[in-house]
Amino acid sequence: MQEMMKNRAKALLADGTVSRVIGWRRGEFSYDVTPAVFETAEELERDFVFDAFCGANVSKYLIRESAKDGGRILAFLKPCDAFSFNQLLAEHRVRRENVYLIGIPCAGKADIDRIKKAGIDGVLGIAEDGEDFVVSTVYGEERVKQADVLAERCLACKSKRHPVYDELLGEEGEDLPDDVRFAGVAKLETMTAEERFDFWRSELSKCIRCNACRNVCPACTCENCVFDNPDSGISQKTAADPFEENMYHIIRAFHVAGRCTDCGECSRVCPEHIPLHLLNRKFIKDIDELYGTYRAGEDDGTKNPLTSYTEGDAEASVVRERGRA
């Protein structure tokens, strides 16, 4: 795949279709790739990488990159990145004419933290071998099943299909059933309020308010965030009280409700491994159940459920009634 992508990128650079390519740059180890913009075939040859660890969603960078003059930029988008891109398009945050999109298939991305959780440290190199990863370490060679170290978001993948692209590399995939995706939310819903409260307290109290979840989120694109606005009265910069932790995460998730494409970047980047996707997915699940199935980023025209309504919508009391059932 990597070679195909590289060759296609070089060809598009050569024929002038695009002037830049956004992709992933090789790191120090075998897993620490960084999103990067490439301008020449030489740079691509030297540093471009695409493997199981290229999980970072590059669609948000296209807001900045597509605003630049000087030709189109080529972006390789995995299905979940394509949903994010389409949502940005719906919100007029990217200039479509400045982006050339190639949809690439995705079999799920590996999570280095899960490899390390398996007790593997001192990683020197990771190679794919059939269904396994062979990890060479300072302390000897280890082997793990690739399926066992997939990122959480990939285990709950919603679709292998690209809602937007200019061309496709490889086979187009299909939507996947939602039951796996919502299993985590559903499990929490069956708990008692006390259990849920304790669960979220133990998770959210780890928050260090680094803002990584917000800054990486392709739906969080406000020019000036309410949490950075000293006149908003809520920009406190730190979780000085449990209330602040709750507030930050409720508002962060609420602000992207109806716009979140469930790309899972928030959970991926959290240094404290807080399952933030469980907040976002709760909104998605509620929206689906109350207002009909809605998939942000599916197309760039449909109104999002929080900026539309029907006269027969459920009353807010549905929350309490649902609880009684």
Added chain:
Amino acid sequence: MNSETLIPHAVVVEDVRIDTPDVKTFRVLTREGEKPFDHLPGQCAMISIPGVGEGMFSITSSPTNRAYMEFSIKKCGHLTNWLHMLEPGMEVTVRGPYGRPFPVEEDLLGKDLLFIAGGIGLAPLRAVINYVRDNRENYGDVQIIYGARSKDDLVDYAEILDEWQTSPGVEVDLTIDREQAGWAGHVGFVPNYVKELNPDRGKTVLVCGPPIMIKFTVAGLTELGFAPEQIWTTMELRMKCGIGKCGRCNIGAKYVCKDGPVFRYDELGELPDEY
């Protein structure tokens, strides 16, 4: 436990003078009616309104003034908007003094001095000018070139007319940016006026104003043959602690709150261009 510099003292705003449409000068005293603390010309202090915020302001009164302390503050942001609503008798907090002063007892001694200020940039220089006037025998000639957008924007105009212009050995040259009814003086930007006036090369220069004015003024001075070692300026960047620890007011390895705000121009030349 020893005292802590981050804990301020409450002081009373004794008087509020309206200088220009957007500049007010606040006179502060302790509750006992004394000057809050001693300082040197060019030093700053942190003023705060609890619940609103804290900010660094240069002390505009001269150290030789033993009775009170003054701050000239331009309304330009959140805290300064609140400060402009203060009335005499209300309290604010203050801590300081912070920073490196103008070297009035070292490098400036015995020198002919040229002060160049633009707008609110006169505030930190006013402390030096009055210090020099009060220790007149220690310094040579004094020339003050001061400009503002209009006649109404000249800070301390009354003091300039009544005291500075009448002081022996002090020359005051005023300019405003655009023609204005009732203004018979010079019209034009400060950097150009400095070139027109063509000051004596032997003078030591103290310049303060908006960054762009400082930049062009220094360029003009260099053209006239002044060396960077002759030019002193005072900087401003965002500050929180005032003691070189919170880490935001640095230019290269120097902290403006601690190693500045006063810098000699050749020292600034050593620093990266990030201010």
Added chain:
Amino acid sequence: MKFLKRTDLDCFLTAAAEHRTIYVPIDEEPNKSAYRRYKPRTPVSQGLKTTRSAKDFFFPQTENLVGFRIEDKKIKILDPRTEHEDFAVFGVRACDARSFGILDKVFLSEPVDTYYQNRRAHGLILTMTCRRPAETCFCTAFGIDPASPEGDIVFTETADGWYIEPKTEGGRDFLAPLEEFLEERDEGGAEEAKARTRETMEKLPLAGLKTDSFGGGKTKELFDRPEWASLSEACIGCGTCTFVCPTCQCYDIRDYDTGREVRRFRCWDSCMYSDFTKMAGGNPRLTQKERFRQRFMHKLVYFPENNGGEFGCVGCGRCLASCPIHMNIVKVMKTLSEGQDEQ
């Protein structure tokens, strides 16, 4: 040499906790630990590093500096400071141990930060050698020996326990009532363990990292390097690297109105944030490139310039592990060093 058997650790810590509060790393999930107050019979993490550094003990993420209450239109100043309780932090690695020295240079230089000083005076550091360093470790680049950490008491780890060496008066006092849990052992085991750690360090991928291109006085060479643009292009401007860093010490001061009083608190801040230097009149660091550059210039040039050549990084590797886009000080150092060779 004194030796604590692995099986006796719980009794040792339980007895120690009677004299002062003890904090130990506890596993929150596999390969992820955090410092928690020690409770008897809780297993201590075997992991290499906590996700957050140990700086929190002396420079917490948020703390109250002063309070204000308005009474009769007068501002009443409330000083919240109290003498901190005695405590000890167990299991600190060599990198974090060195970071305290770096923080000291900031907070204990004149004018002394009494909040920090208070905690520092009451905290004992019980350090531990590293048996299984990770690929992200590069403390040796900054002259740190993970087999011989600083601290009040050094625990040299072996398969079945720890050789214990008090280094300070405080450390000796701490151990005095705990002698019964220790036994006497030949030092050979300790030396062997240390040798193994050093040997492993040499095999790590970042073992050859060079600091030659950096240090005080290099501002001119490094500040205007074109590489900053590409290094910073993917940076999302979050504060993860800053907040997990054991040496990052920048802070903000803010007011919080509780309804009865105003609390002025300080909290960690990050030079990576867009509002870090924002003023009413403008911002000297307008784009992420300038902010990104500031962070690394501070650690690699400005800090050594002001502190006798000591770098503001201890090579703990936390930022390598947690940066959302995997950009970090190692990549910056390598890129800038390479560029230098070419020039």
Added chain:
Amino acid sequence: MQVNENETFVPTIVAFCCNWCSYAGADLSGTNRLQYPSNIKIIRVPCSCRVNPMFILRAFQRGADGVILCGCHPGDCHYTTGNYYARRRMTLLFSMLDYLGIERGRTRVEWVSAAEGQKFAETMKSFAAEIAALGPNRRLEDLRCRK
């Protein structure tokens, strides 16, 4: 939260009322001398849709034990559709609060028209009673603001 002389819990309740219907409804209940609990603090908003999730959270932060949003009946909004948006927004927010383990009863939306002085008083009475039974807000309070 407050405690009266008998040391019994008197909740603090914030009611966001839309200017056109519910605030007028509250007014009517007043002119009709209908009693409703004095611990209800009314905040007038131009439309129920003006209330964003932050308002609700901030009320809890600042000491509210319960928060109720009142607006025009669906279809009667002065701005035609504001309350429809408010309804969706609050439904999702309340569901999220429930998900985080905050008691369901602490939040409520009621539609009260300008003519429904009686309903306003009844609603407030029942909401106040429910919050009193739930006890003080502990799960969504800011400890710094505790009285």
